[in-house]
Amino acid sequence: MEFQLKRSYVSMTKTNDEPRKEEEKKKEKKQQQEVNKRIQMQMGRSDIDISKIGGPKDIEIYNDNITDTTQRYINDLKGIMNETTERIIKSIKEKELNSARIIRVPNDYYQRSLDFRKECLNAPDTKYLCKSLLMKNTKGICIDWKDPTNSLYYLVVFQYVTKLCSEKIMKFVRYINGYEISKKNFKFRLASPEESLQVTGFDHNAVTPIGIKYSDIPIILSHRVLELGHFWMGGGEVDVKIAVNVNQFRNQFKPYIADITYEGFIDPTENLEQLTSTF
Incomplete structure (x- = not known):
């Protein structure tokens, strides 16, 4: 369904x-x-504005403060190019993500606070920083991702200052498949780094929907990201990040939109272990 x-x-x-x-x-x-x-x-x-909640659909694209072309920001890669960055840039151009900004960050990016990361990206707030994780239904009866309403994998995109709730993912997936499958056949867990690399083509802390190995893996975008004009996410390499207009991302990638995080936000001044935890 x-x-x-x-x-x-x-x-x-x-x-x-x-x-x-x-x-x-x-x-x-x-x-x-x-x-x-x-x-x-x-x-x-x-x-919640129900007009913004749902599955794949065409939407109007709105402008925001990221207006420069992709070619302009390729220079922010500091001249370091390889097979992965070329794949990312190719995908950006094929998807016509003219709002995209792609930059290379310091090597110690993930050892520093969210405030430091925000400054590296010139983001308005830490809420604009997002991560993409490959979730696997470890008790599912499905063997692949051909059916987006009952997929073995889902790529979830949510803010660093929020905490992912696997129970909400399970409830949402059961809803979109019409509750036709028993609850006992659902248990979502983070895919192992090795499995994530095999499916997405990206290492840990580098996963992104853009240029993903299997482009038909269903995506679930946190409804909280809709409140932002644009957001930052992984860029295929650990030290590469990509920003894109929210509505343009929705128009090109057709993600499901759902409440998949716990209520409230994590304090960005807390320790890094809490900020990087999944559940």
């Missing part, structure tokens, strides 16, 4: 079918309201 919000298209010309079309429009609106209600109940939230 593909989980996405439907759109209505109403003819601008009045015809004899107008009453029937109006009735269909009302019916679809009612169905949409039911979907919205179910989503709110599923997430336990009534304050």
Whole structure:
């Protein structure tokens, strides 16, 4: 079952079918309201803009403060190019991510605080820093990722200042497959570094949806990222980071949007062990 919000298209010309079309429009609106209600109940939230929640769908792209072209920011790689960076840049161009910024950060980036990392990226706040993790359903009956509503793997993207909740991932995936599979067949855990490398093509701390080895692996983007104009994530190498416009990312990668983190934010002044923990 593909989980996405439907759109209505109403003819601008009045015809004899107008009453029937109006009735269909009302019916679809009612169905949409039911979907919205179910989503709110599923997430336990009534304050979320439902128009932004759902699965793959086309959306309008909005401008934000990242406006320079990709070619401009290739220079920020400090002249260090290899097979991985070339793959990333190729994917950026193929996806027409003209909002993308790609830069190389200091070698001790992950040994330093989030505030230090924020300054390296010239990000407005630590909330703009995100990570991508490959999650595996260790009790699933699926053997691959061909069915996005019941996949062996999901690539989740969320903020460093939040903590991932595997229970919420399980509930969301059960919802999008219509609860057709027993709860006992779901247990999401972080894929091992070796398995993640094999599936994504990237090492630990370098995983990104851009240029991923298997591009059809379903992506789940934290709904909190929608509040940002753009966000930073891994760039294929440990010391490379990529920023992209949120709406442009959604338009090109068609991620599911879901509440997949615990409530509240982690204090960026806390120790690095807490900031880099998964669960």
